[in-house]
Amino acid sequence: MLCLGLGMASTSVSAAGPALAPDMVQALESLQQRMQDNASESAIDDAKAAAERLQGGNRADRWARALFLQLAATGEARQGRDAAAADLFYQARHIDGVDSDSRQRWLNQEARLRLRAGQTAQGAELLGDWIERHGDDSDSLWLMVQAQATQKQWSQAAQWVDRARRAGDMDADRRRLAASVYQHAERYDAALSLLDDQLQSESDDPQAWRRAAALAQRMQQPGVAAALWEAGWRRGALTGEDDLERLIRLHLAGGTPARAAEHLETAFEQGTLPRDSEHRRLLAEAWTSARAHHKALSAWRALAEDTHAAEDWRQLGELAYGWGEWSTAIEALHQAREQGADAARTWLLEGVSQLELSDEEAAREAFEAARDAGASQAEAWLASLGEGNVGKAPDVDSSPNEVTPQAPSDIDTQ
Template structure:
């Protein structure tokens, strides 16, 4: 890590780009000013080890002196911090700044500038907990930048303090525009863990525009939409990801179909599944055939639903499939099909079929199924 100090910045109590002068700082003797100036030049000449030794010796010598001595001691400690930073000793640099700002008589504004710089050094020294405490102290007196807000959110998230982290995320979002990359991930994670799924989903949805190569971002957004009880939104997100090529393959195709089925577009689910079975994109097995039958049933496509359930029952020879076909045909007034299916279900051990058979009308013959359906109990339309 490299730090640079300028003499003007040093004597004004500034470092790392903070240039507000300390107007009330005591005047320093000319010899002290020349010594500080010389050490600053030596530091810029990469003599960090020499500067550290001299600065710490001077700071020790001036301990316990008058106001000017104390101010000079603080500036020597700041120089020592710069030298330690040049040498890669972030913790020692932070400790010197902490000592400098604790000296009696140092202006509050200057102490705050050193505290702000110490935060970064504590982070570089892997002292995140201490950095968080210092940053919270500093932010209690300053508005801070968007970067400060994100940093505070990240530090609180590292401590699993999700509610507090979420407050800083919201503050950052309000003042800093749309987050990208790691910040967007942090925002979504923190907001979700804090229980604000809607805000987390909003962040993820905005991020999806730049997440063409990140299928996990799309899956996470869909999962959040499902958690929010918005299956239509989940289906729309998945469809968008599929059309952009981010989501692909058999599993993603099957999930696309299931989301359409759950999201209020069952006819689209059935069409996709039927096409996939014909094209061989999905296995033509009992599970997918049963899903197809349920999709046509949910879409209220009577002919296709009955045909799909009948084909499935003949293939599976499962009593439950015959029973479902019989109940559905019963509900839609397809009496001959209902009778045949229910008798087969009964022969396969489905005792419930007996009651359905008994409820078939006398002298029945298949007629206007739609009219008949309106006269049947709602249970006739239930899925398997």
Template sequence: MLAMRLATLCATGWLLIITPAVAAPALPGDFIADLESLQQRLQQGDIEAVGARALFQAERLSGGNAADRWARALYLQLAAGAEARAGRPGVAAERLREARETPGVEAAQRDRWQRDEARLRLAAGQHERGADLLADWLARHPDDVEGHWRLARALANLERWEMAADAVTRTLAVTPQPEASQRALANAVYRRAGREELALALSEAGLEGSGDPAAWREAAALAQRLGDSVRAVAIWETGWRRGVLTGAADLQRLVALHLAGGTPARAAEHLETGLAKGQLEDGEEHRRLLAQAWEAARDRERALAAWEALAQRTDSGADWLYLGQLAYAWGQSALAERALRAASERGREEAERWLEALTGPGRDCHASVMMT
């Protein structure tokens, strides 16, 4: 019965409940009663007194027989719990180290204390020592998913990016749906380790059901940095359709991505919709971009109509000249002549040469030379 009660002793707060080894030496009843009393007082918040008493007992039992050493280790564990509850994880880790290194402590118990010491050291900001302890422990316990995440975070703090990326990869293999904080850590680690393709795949997987605009923008930006414009525009287009990406800035970015990704017709369609709905300012800049998009899409009717509407709006000789040249190249002679005459009236002298090519003798050959 006493042994069963002793098995419930733990250092609370940072530590887990620890079951002493079966082969641990039997303890006198007064030790067990004292340990249980201190544990109860610790749970009631008598932190400093319990810590002092546990440490005093541990020091008093130093150098005794096997039972004394085992009791000393348990008192050190209790002292570690008090230090952890007091917000001193670094000191708590030292107490656990002393307990772990006590001669005669069974290997399985030392192993459990090593895990807890590692966590305490990481909590105290002792990333290098904590990471080393945890990595050693995970080598014997590879199925501890949370331990791998903790190790990855510690290695990231140490800027050991390759090792952190390996830890993330091992963990993701058994964590198909990581939490948002875990995904953010993995993404950052992969990118710092130069494994951006893995970062992008992870980002895309996390977009399903995500309503965070920043996540969609980041994934698209990463795809573009990898030179995958098609993937970038697909991500942004999906985010736009789902209503996650909204507003003029996001629409302008969508248009730009379509242009960069080789889908200018979709860019033009988005521009037209945005202008019609008032999502975009109906100004010269957007109207010019619309004309350029339809031209890039080789939609001659819409491109010429857009360029003519722009020329009428700006009344610029340069715009009328460009419209005339484009109309001529696409075989729209009537529009070309009208545009070129408008350009000439607005001081564009080269329009006269184009008009001559359009209406004068030998115009086909002359126009061919001019186009060249």
């Protein structure tokens, strides 16, 4: 709630401005009491009427007029009419003869009311003027941060954050605001540092972990994002199927695919994730990226036997071929071809695999089939067999056709 600082004791009235007649002091104190009790429409109207009657009077009248305007502004603010209250403070502080302290106090109140009323640009300008005159008041500095952020003036907001942090008094809400401002201002290191501090004090808040991981992704540090999500998962702040899926994909993108595969296998065993084709394929891709040959080939075989898909059998065959698992390659390439995979390439790779197993007759049959299917290298392989010099045979691309995991999209930080 906006604090307006409306102390109006008669002694302070006398000290702040020229001496007022006793009946004027009594009228002000009576109206102040009515404002404190209720701030009714009649009390507000009476304050405005009193201020109007005193317009154009002497110095004491002008001071009394300013005080009545202050009371009317107080009433309008308590009724929730912030813009009207701000206008009344504007009038009060522009009356000739008002002392500097009162002007500055009403400037501060007008600025806060205009911000609360949604008059952000005007309120920020007034508040900035007040801060420059009065120094680094922590509450006012953070209010300026919020005002600049509301206007999406991220560079200016970040500068105000720097200043506010030096003034101290940064609670959890302000830390989150500061991190958000730094992030929008593309000062990622500063933002991540703040989020790291927040994680130390709010380790059970799942949104804190999500924001930190999302920020690491925007900084092009997928490994850091994966490590943060892993830490949040281990602490129990991140839970459930969606968070587990995100953890797995972050590990794939962050260069730790073996951890992704381990999480998947644990999830299968515990029934946390379904052992469907989508997750089986993800497991196979994870072990492939980790270059865990036996586990990758086993995972691709299990997937292919489940889906009977040509592409899954071909992937198994290509990987087995690239890793020198010739018998597995021959079997998988045959299955892939049966399911409609490219005959030319699968026959060609099968021929090379048969040669590696020293079965030249089977290799010749495979190369002939590859030639008939349109493989341009098949003739050269057949020629090399005819010459009895396989060592001079043409090369075949032997790189396993591995899947490169894509980085998951930025995490929702809302």
